[in-house]
Amino acid sequence: MLLETLLPLFPPERRYDGLMIANAMAIAAREAGQGEAALRKTTAMLTALFPNSSGSIAQLEARLAQEIRSGAGDAPGPRRDAIRAYLRWSAIARVRISNPKTLP
Numbered sequence: 001m002l003l004e005t006l007l008p009l010f011p012p013e014r015r016y017d018g019l020m021i022a023n024a025m026a027i028a029a030r031e032a033g034q035g036e037a038a039l040r041k042t043t044a045m046l047t048a049l050f051p052n053s054s055g056s057i058a059q060l061e062a063r064l065a066q067e068i069r070s071g072a073g074d075a076p077g078p079r080r081d082a083i084r085a086y087l088r089w090s091a092i093a094r095v096r097i098s099n100p101k102t103l104p
Contacts, residue, residue, distance in 0.1 A: 045086045
């Protein structure tokens with residue numbers, strides 16, 4: 001409704017604002033549509049990386065970023081493989097939410 005009915009009523013200088021609002025709403029809808037499954041998978045993957053830790057997803061991701069910056073995951077092996085798997089999965093999941101047309 002926003003794009004088809006309301007956006008044409010916006011003054012030309014506000015069209016971009018309307019498009020950005022519509023885009024934000026679409027992102028929120030896609031994020032909500034993922035439900036608990038994505039949250040559970042994120043939590044499981046981070047818990048596997050940090051089995052004796054607790055904290056929010058943001059805290060565990062900050063810890064992972066610190067570990068990556070320090071080079072702790074640079075050596076070949078299962079740890080590096082797990083970090084790479086999480087980063088790949090996380091990046092794909094985020095792109096599917098923010099810009100799904102870019103992925104097949």
